[in-house]
Amino acid sequence: DAKTTQPTSMDCAEGRAANLPCNHSTISGNEYVYWYRQIHSQGPQYIIHGLKNNETNEMASLIITEDRKSSTLILPHATLRDTAVYYCIVRVANTGNQFYFGTGTSLTVIP
Amino acid sequence: GAVVSQHPSWVICKSGTSVKIECRSLDFQATTMFWYRQFPKQSLMLMATSNEGSKATYEQGVEKDKFLINHASLTLSTLTVTSAHPEDSSFYICSARTQGPRNTEAFFGQGTRLTVV
Numbered sequence: 001d002a003k004t005t006q007p008t009s010m011d012c013a014e015g016r017a018a019n020l021p022c023n024h025s026t027i028s029g030n031e032y033v034y035w036y037r038q039i040h041s042q043g044p045q046y047i048i049h050g051l052k053n054n055e056t057n058e059m060a061s062l063i064i065t066e067d068r069k070s071s072t073l074i075l076p077h078a079t080l081r082d083t084a085v086y087y088c089i090v091r092v093a094n095t096g097n098q099f100y101f102g103t104g105t106s107l108t109v110i111p
Numbered sequence: 112g113a114v115v116s117q118h119p120s121w122v123i124c125k126s127g128t129s130v131k132i133e134c135r136s137l138d139f140q141a142t143t144m145f146w147y148r149q150f151p152k153q154s155l156m157l158m159a160t161s162n163e164g165s166k167a168t169y170e171q172g173v174e175k176d177k178f179l180i181n182h183a184s185l186t187l188s189t190l191t192v193t194s195a196h197p198e199d200s201s202f203y204i205c206s207a208r209t210q211g212p213r214n215t216e217a218f219f220g221q222g223t224r225l226t227v228v
Contacts, residue, residue, distance in 0.1 A: 034216075036219075038155075041202070041222065041224070042222060043115075043117075043204050043206075043219035043220050043221045043222045044155070044206075045219070046216050046217070046218065049216070087154075098145055098157050098160055099145070099157075099206070099217050100157060101154045101155040101156075101157075102154060103154050104154060
C-alpha cells in the first residue's frame, strides 16, 4: 500500500471548517483513499473513502486532486467532539488487505 | 449496522498469566478480522490477520506463540496474550471486514486496555 504523509497536528476554531491534508504521491491506480479518525482511547471510526471523484457524506467531504497525489478531508463545521487523530490511508479496495495506519494528524478543535 | 464489539474493555492481570480478548461482529459475518496494538501516543500497529477456519497470519516481529489468535466462527475472533509481562501492556483493537455492499470498509471495535502488573 502507498505511503501517506500528514501534518502531525492542527488546530481549528469551533464552528469553522477543518481542512486536513494528505499527500500520497505514490498512489497506484487501483488504490482508494480512506479516512478514519480515532478519538482518545476508542477504536478508529470510518469517515469516508474515494477513488478519484470528490465524495461527501454526513460526516465530511473528501477532495482528491486530479493527479490523485494528494487529498483533503473537510469537516465543514468542526465541533469539540471532532477533536481526534485523523488517519489517511491508501489501499486497494475489495480485497482482504489490511489497513496500515500512519502517524495521522492530531486535530484539536478550540472553543 | 456493522458493529464490532470487544470484550473486555479493560483488564488488569498479573505478570505471567494469560489474558483472552474477544472480538465479535454483532450484525454481520466477518471472514477476516484484524488485530492491532497501540502504545501510548503511537499509531495502530497491525499484529495479525485472522481468517475464519484457518491459521492467522502474523506481521513480522509478532510472536505467534505469545499472541494466540483463534477465529472459530464468522462472528468471533479471540486474541490470547500468553504469559503476559508489563511490556505487553497496551491498547488492543480488532477490526472486521464485512461482505456485501460495504466490503471496502473495515469496522473497528472499541479496544481493550490491557495492564499487566
